Amino acid sequence: MSTPTIEPFDAVQLISIKRDKGELSTEQIQWMIDAYTRGFIAQEQMSAMTMAIFLNGMNRREIKDMTMAMIASGERMDFSALNRPTADKHSTGGVGDKITLPLMPLVASFGVAVPQLSGRGLGHTGGTLDKLESIPGWRAHLSNEEMFNQLAELNGVICAAGSGLAPADGKLYALRDITATVEAIPLIASSIMSKKIAEGTDSLVLDVKFGSGAFLKDIERSRELARTMVALGTDAGVNTTALLTDMNIPLGLTIGNANEVRESVEVLAGGGPGDVIELTVALATEMLNMAGMHDVEVAENLRNGKAMDSWRATISAQGGDPDAALPTASESHVVLAESDGMLVHQEALPFGIAAWRLGAGRARAEDAVIHAAGIDLHAKPGDMVRKGDPLFTLHANDAARFERALEAVEGAYVIGDASSFVPRTSLIAERITAE
Structure with missing residues (x-):
């Protein structure tokens, strides 16, 4: 008869400490994550713990301990054998945020390895893998060996994170999603950074968004998240910086999957919307600087075709054409300007919800996306329009979806007098580095 394992702590004890605004020790946090991963701590107990953390917070040491415990629940990747610097980017997500698509090949074209482990969309924020799966034949799932070989040969890869990276986070994220x-x-910080640190990159740039279409609406909360994640990366030995970027307005002129791929290819061909180019180049500059490449003309590789060559090679390597x-969608609906004037307002979140209702996103993780569904914007705030001009086009495979999508954007855009327009001061509000 086997002797039952004696646990060093119990869940109720730890919940009560955090409920009463106490501080959990390193050993308590390590045990909690391990015990939850192996099923000793029940879902209802961890639900109580996540709510206690939501209400009472954690200090920097606690967050670091939880992140490292989540990393320890799985494997860590090692790219040192590549003998070149590695750099990665993570975005907290937004409406029309397709930046990973042109960014990876742009940075890779300078000889820096970019192991871009990406995810899928949920709700109004799109997923990089969903966008790329618009390309016939492209596959998201690579073995660690395939990923390493592609990085060695082509310097870049965008693929799904394996289940072996921070499995505790996968379990905890699903719980957070259903417990508010x-x-x-x-x-948030330990979830993102546990995967990124386990990924094994030398340096990491965080694109932390704020505003209507962002995960966190308030810039102060976004700044707090950025500082927390930069500190976590730094403490773990990963060179980490963050850019705070404005997501009150959709990024670029496309929202969806296939149409965002089209726009990304335009950027790689030396064209595309100014805001997408600006953010792509800014993030690439950060990544290259941290990889030791200073004073390079980053945008030049968009103009001379090197970034496009990198894109084509990496897409082909993963089976894509x-x-x-x-x-392309079988149905479309064009919304026209009802008056002359300037487009003075265009709110991101309603357009993200509208694209989701058209079929571009998913409500549940197991839902399929319609790659052709989405929205093309024909005007952005500050543009003059005349009555009858197209403002935006909705795309769907079922015309019945248009009504609810139009409901979502009602009041989300305004044509008015130019004197009432308040231009955005900056797409990139702040750069945050380790303290």
Whole structure:
């Protein structure tokens, strides 16, 4: 008869400490994450703990301990054998945020390895893997060996994170999603950074968004999250910086999957919307600087075709056809300007919700996305329009979806007098480095 294992702590004890605004020790946090991962701590107990953390927070040491415990629950990748610097980017997500698509090949074209482990969309924020799966034949799932070989040969890869990276986070994230604790900054920070640190990159740039279409609306909360994650990366030996970027207005002129791929290819061809180019170049500059490449003309590789060559090679390596036609929707609906004037307001979140209702996003993790669904914007704030001009076009495979999508954007855009327009001061509000 086997002797039952004697646990060093119990869940109720730890919950009560955090409930009463106490501080959990390193050993308590390590045990909690391990015990939850192996099923000793029940879901209802961890639900109580996540709510206690949501309400009472954690200090920097606690967040670091939780992040490292989540990393320890799985494997860590090692790219040192590549014998070149590695750099990665993580975005907290937004409406029209397709930056990973042109960014990875741009940075890779300078000889820096970019192991971009990406995810899928949920709700109004799109997922990088969903966008790329618009390309016929492209596959998201690579073995660690395939990923390493592609980085060695082509310097870049965008693929799904394996289940072996921080499995504790996968379990905890699913719980947070159904217990109204997703927005807890200690839990967001440890979730993101556990995967990114386990990924093994030398340096990391964080694109932390604020505003209507962002995960966190308030810039102060976004700044707190950015500082927390930069500190976590730094403490773990990863060179980490963050840019705070404005997500009150959709990024670029496309929202969806296939149409965002089209726009990304335009950027790689030396064109595309100014805000997408600006943010892509800013993030690439950060990544290259941290990889030791200073004073390079980053945008030049968009103009001279090197970034496009990198894109085509990496897409092909993952089974995709970079020349294949992308999906197009069978139905479209154009919304026209009802008066002359300036587009003075265009709110991101309603347009993200509208694209989701058209089929571009998913309500549940197991839902399929419609790659052809989405929105093309024909005007951005500050543009003059005349009555009858197209403002935006909705795309769907079922015309019945248009009504609810139009409901979502009602009041989300305003045509008015130019004197009432308040231009955005800056797309990039702040750069945050280790303290």
